[in-house]
Amino acid sequence: MAHHTLAALSVGAVMAIAGCVTINIYFPAAAAEKAADRIIDEVWQLKPGETPKAGQRAPAAAPQKEKQ
Amino acid sequence: MSRRIGVLAAAGLLAAWALLALAQANLEINTPAIASLQASMQQRHAQLSPLYDSGAVGLTRDGNVALRDANAVPLAQRQPVTGLIAAENQDRAALYREIARANGHPEWEQDVRATFAQRWIQKARPGWYYQNASGAWVRK
Numbered sequence: 001m002a003h004h005t006l007a008a009l010s011v012g013a014v015m016a017i018a019g020c021v022t023i024n025i026y027f028p029a030a031a032a033e034k035a036a037d038r039i040i041d042e043v044w045q046l047k048p049g050e051t052p053k054a055g056q057r058a059p060a061a062a063p064q065k066e067k068q
Numbered sequence: 069m070s071r072r073i074g075v076l077a078a079a080g081l082l083a084a085w086a087l088l089a090l091a092q093a094n095l096e097i098n099t100p101a102i103a104s105l106q107a108s109m110q111q112r113h114a115q116l117s118p119l120y121d122s123g124a125v126g127l128t129r130d131g132n133v134a135l136r137d138a139n140a141v142p143l144a145q146r147q148p149v150t151g152l153i154a155a156e157n158q159d160r161a162a163l164y165r166e167i168a169r170a171n172g173h174p175e176w177e178q179d180v181r182a183t184f185a186q187r188w189i190q191k192a193r194p195g196w197y198y199q200n201a202s203g204a205w206v207r208k
Binding site for chain 2: 027028029031032033034035036037038039040041042043044045046050
């Protein structure tokens, strides 16, 4: 019983520490994209989530789902 | 006693995960410095927007703006436009730096810049010019 607890405790500790290291090392790309979108919408006065509408889209632009 | 420790460990683990999820869900952008840069850029956009439309100014691949076609700007306006571009790039650099700093990671500045570079281009209006990965100007 004590062994199990100790094992669980160690696993928990290792994962918690790994989690902290993750926070410190990796750049949160998805969160940064969201933040960038919010700021750009504000600076360019776009409605939130608005993607440019036009008759033609540049072929070089990445295809994107139309959000309504 | 040992069961109690186990429960505590599980709770701690859950809390760590929750914190991790929270930390990755959002970046802090609600600081006075960021708000004032945002306001300054928003104001400048009224002058930059027609320059994007005419193709005189384009969005660079590194998250800045640049003079793309000087001929699209009347001679008398070239100096003010150059100043406008310099001011915009100064604000953008400060914005990227401030976002990285506000989140406790000044070393993220280049990542923030790269993210913005993509998003500016993604959100650019059709007809505006941007630089592709090799630096060539492309009309959106």
